[in-house]
Amino acid sequence: MLSEFDIIRCYFSRPAPGAVLGVGDDAALIKPARGMEVAVSTDMLVAGRHFFADADPRKLGYKSLAVNLSDMAAMGARPRWATLSLALPEPMVRTDEKWLEAFADGFFGLAHAHQVDLVGGDTTCGPLTISVTILGEVAKGKALRRSGARPGDDIWISGHLGDAALALAHEQRRIVLEPGEIMECLPALHTPAARVGLGQRLIGLAASAIDISDGLLADLGHILKCSKVAAVVKMGDIRCSASMKRHLPQPLAIECLLAGGDDYELCFTAPRARRKTIETLSLEQEIPLTRIGRIREGGGLVVLDAAGNTITLETKGYDHFHV
Ligand SMILES: [Mg+2]
Numbered sequence: 001m002l003s004e005f006d007i008i009r010c011y012f013s014r015p016a017p018g019a020v021l022g023v024g025d026d027a028a029l030i031k032p033a034r035g036m037e038v039a040v041s042t043d044m045l046v047a048g049r050h051f052f053a054d055a056d057p058r059k060l061g062y063k064s065l066a067v068n069l070s071d072m073a074a075m076g077a078r079p080r081w082a083t084l085s086l087a088l089p090e091p092m093v094r095t096d097e098k099w100l101e102a103f104a105d106g107f108f109g110l111a112h113a114h115q116v117d118l119v120g121g122d123t124t125c126g127p128l129t130i131s132v133t134i135l136g137e138v139a140k141g142k143a144l145r146r147s148g149a150r151p152g153d154d155i156w157i158s159g160h161l162g163d164a165a166l167a168l169a170h171e172q173r174r175i176v177l178e179p180g181e182i183m184e185c186l187p188a189l190h191t192p193a194a195r196v197g198l199g200q201r202l203i204g205l206a207a208s209a210i211d212i213s214d215g216l217l218a219d220l221g222h223i224l225k226c227s228k229v230a231a232v233v234k235m236g237d238i239r240c241s242a243s244m245k246r247h248l249p250q251p252l253a254i255e256c257l258l259a260g261g262d263d264y265e266l267c268f269t270a271p272r273a274r275r276k277t278i279e280t281l282s283l284e285q286e287i288p289l290t291r292i293g294r295i296r297e298g299g300g301l302v303v304l305d306a307a308g309n310t311i312t313l314e315t316k317g318y319d320h321f322h323v
Contacts, residue, residue, distance in 0.1 A: 001093060002093055002097070002100075004122075004123045004124070007086075007088075007093070007100060007123050008023065008121075008123065010100075011100045011101065011103075011104040012084065012104060012118060012121065014108060014117075014118060015117075016028070016081075016117035016118065016119050017117065018030075018080055018081065018115065018116075018117045019081060019117050019119045021119075022117060022118075022119050022120075023118065023119060023120055023121075027120070028081070028083075028119035028120045030080070030081050030119065030135065032080075032137050033137060035139060035140055036137040036138060036139055036140065037137070037138060037139075037140050037141075037143070038135055038136070038137060039072060039075045039077035039135070039136045039137070039138050039143060040133065040134070040135050040136075041068060041071040041072065041075075041133070041134050042068075042131060042132065042133040042134075043064075043067045043068050043071065043131070043132055044129065044130070044131040045060075045063070045064055045067070045129070045130045045131075046127070046128075046129050047127060047128035047129065048127075051063075052171075053128055055190075056102075056190070057098075057099045057100075057102040057103040057106065058102040058103065058105055058106035059106060059190040059191055060103060060106065060130070061102070061103040061104060061105060061106025061107035061108075061109075061110075062106035062107065062109065062110050062190075062191055063106075063190060063191065063192065064084075064107065064130045064132050065082065065107050065110045065111055065116070065132055065134075066110060066191070066192050066193075066194045066264065067132075067192070067194075067213065067264060068082065068132045068133075068134035069110070069114060069116075069134065069194035069196050070192070070194040070195070070196075070211040070213065070264040071134065071211060072134055072136040072194075072196060072199065073194050073195045073196045073198065073199030073200075073211060073266060074144065074199060074209050074210050074211035074266060075136070075138060075143045075144055075145075075199065075209075076138055076142065076143055076144040076199045076200055076202055076203040076206075076209070077136030077137060077138040077143060077199070077200070078136050078137050078138070078196075078200055079114055079116045079134055079135075079136040079196060080115075080116060080117070080135060080136055080137055081116065081117050081118075081119045081134070081135040081136075082111065082116050082117070082118050082119070082132055082133065082134045082135070083118070083119060083120040083121045083132070083133045084107065084118060084121035084130070084131070084132050085121050085122040085123070085124075085129075085130075085131040085132075085133075086121070086122070086123045086124075086129070086130055086131075087123075087124050087125065087126035087127060087128065087129040087130075088100075088123065088124075088125060088126070088128060089125070089126070089127065089128055090125050092128070093125065114196060116134070138203075139203070142203050142204070143203075144199065144202060144203060144206055144208065144209035144268070145208060145209075145226070146208055146209070146210050146222050146223045146226035146227065147208065147226040147227050148206075148207040148208035148227060148269070149207055149208040149223050149224070149226075149227035149229050149269040149295045150207055150227070150229065150269075150271070150295060151229055151295055151296055151297045152271065152272065152294070152295065153207055153208075153269035153270055153271055153272075153294070153295040154269065154270055154271075154272060154274075154275065154291045154293075154294060154295075155220065155231060155233060155267065155268075155269050155291065155292050155293040155294060155295060156206075156266075156267070156268050156269070156270060156278065156289050156290065156291055156292070157212070157216070157238065157239070157265055157266070157267050157268075157289075157290055157292055158195050158198055158265045158266045158287050158288065158289055159193075159195070159239070159263070159265040159287060159288060160238075160239040160240045160241055160244070160265075160288065161212065161216055161238055161239070161240060161244075161257055161258075161260075161263050161265060162240050162241070162244045162253070162256045162257035162258075162260055162263070163184065163185040163188035163189070163240075163241050163243065163244060163263075164185070164188040164189040164192065164260065164261070164262035164263055164264075165215075165255075165256035165257075165259075165260020165261060165262060165263075166181075166185045166243060166244060166247065166253065166256045166260070167182065167185035167186045167188060167189040168189055168260070168262065169252060169256060169260075170182060170185070171189075174252060175247065175250075175252055175253070177243065177247075178243075180243075181243035181246070184241055184242065184243045185241065185243050185244075188262075188263070189262060192262070192263070192264035193264070194211075194264055195211075195264075195265065195266045195287065197285060198266060198281075198285050198287055199266060201281055201285065202266070202268055202281075205270055205274050205277060205278060205281070206268035206269065206270050207268075207269045207270055207271065208223050208226075208227055208268060208269045209223075209266055209267070209268035209269075210222055210223055210266070210267050210268075211264055211265070211266055211267075212261070212263040212264065212265050212266070212267050213261055213262065213263070213264060214261045215258060215259035215260055215261040215263075216233075216238070216257075216258050216259070216263075216267065217258050217259050217301060217303070217313065218259065218261070219267055220233070220267050220301060221301055223267070223269065224295075224299070224300070224301055227269075227295075228299070229295050229296065229297065229298070229299075230295070230296045230297065230298035230299050230300050230301065230302075231293055231294065231295050231296060231300075231301050231302070232293050232294055232296060232301075232302045232303075232304065233292050233293035233301065233302070233303045233304070234292060234293055234303075234304050235254070235257070235258070235303055235304065235305050235306070235311060236305070236306045237290065237291065237292045237293070238257060238258075238290070238292050239288055239290045240257055244256070244257060254311065254313070255313060258303060258311070258313060259313055269295055275291075
């Protein structure tokens with residue numbers, strides 16, 4: 001059976017060119033560049049709650065980092081370093097080195113693509129749990145926050161929403177997707193693209209930002225609360241896939257679109273005067289950026305359907321303590 005040290009040595013020790021000192025001592029040493037501050041965020045994924053225990057380990061390795069990269073994107077930070085803590089069930093450690101190999105492959109593949117160094121972590125026996133802490137750099141005082149939205153701002157989203165939730169609903173047999181629709185929606189669930197480059201470009205353009213992990217309503221709700229403002233969103237303006245469009249009249253699909261979560265797109269607000277610049281940025285980055293509504297004075301979030309009627313939903317977003 002592999003010891004903790006074997007696991008770290010075999011699978012999780014890689015050179016860390018961006019750190020002063022990487023894996024192998026009591027602590028890593030990192031040094032942000034001059035004029036930068038450090039953004040830190042942690043995300044934990046638990047088998048049975050955030051993913052199926054038999055999920056593809058390569059995709060799991062990818063996603064465990066991707067969801068953290070997405071938090072860096074939401075702050076406009078450049079991700080630089082990460083730590084990884086793994087609780088692994090004993091039978092898995094004893095018999096399933098292939099799992100570790102594939103997981104590490106998925107994790108480091110994405111880390112390499114973003115020049116993120118793994119600088120530390122921990123392993124233990126227990127129910128399969130993956131916790132990643134990410135550290136990034138952002139110019140002093142420039143980070144995007146949830147608290148900057150002002151009345152009159154446009155509300156923007158990147159990419160399109162709802163596919164991950166639709167794919168999950170299919171896997172849970174709550175909805176039936178055609179094979180072509182599964183092909184279209186499944187990558188959003190397993191291998192989301194964190195909008196890291198876009199986030200950095202939004203510094204100086206966006207007034208506030210958040211990444212959509214718990215669903216548009218819940219996450220835009222965080223911006224509204226932190227900024228002490230209200231919003232109106234037009235559901236028809238939210239960009240969605242052909243699969244989502246086909247299912248949209250159903251309440252379940254509407255729920256996936258507005259409150260499904262796991263999108264890892266950015267939701268941000270910006271003054272009207274920035275429209276042209278943001279549209280140019282969209283072309284440059286080859287990422288659709290769509291205006292879906294407007295910030296207003298007051299409190300609360302109203303979503304309108306095509307006829308201008310208010311949509312009400314039971315679920316406002318994924319709540320880890322009430323599912
Ligand atoms: Mg977030």
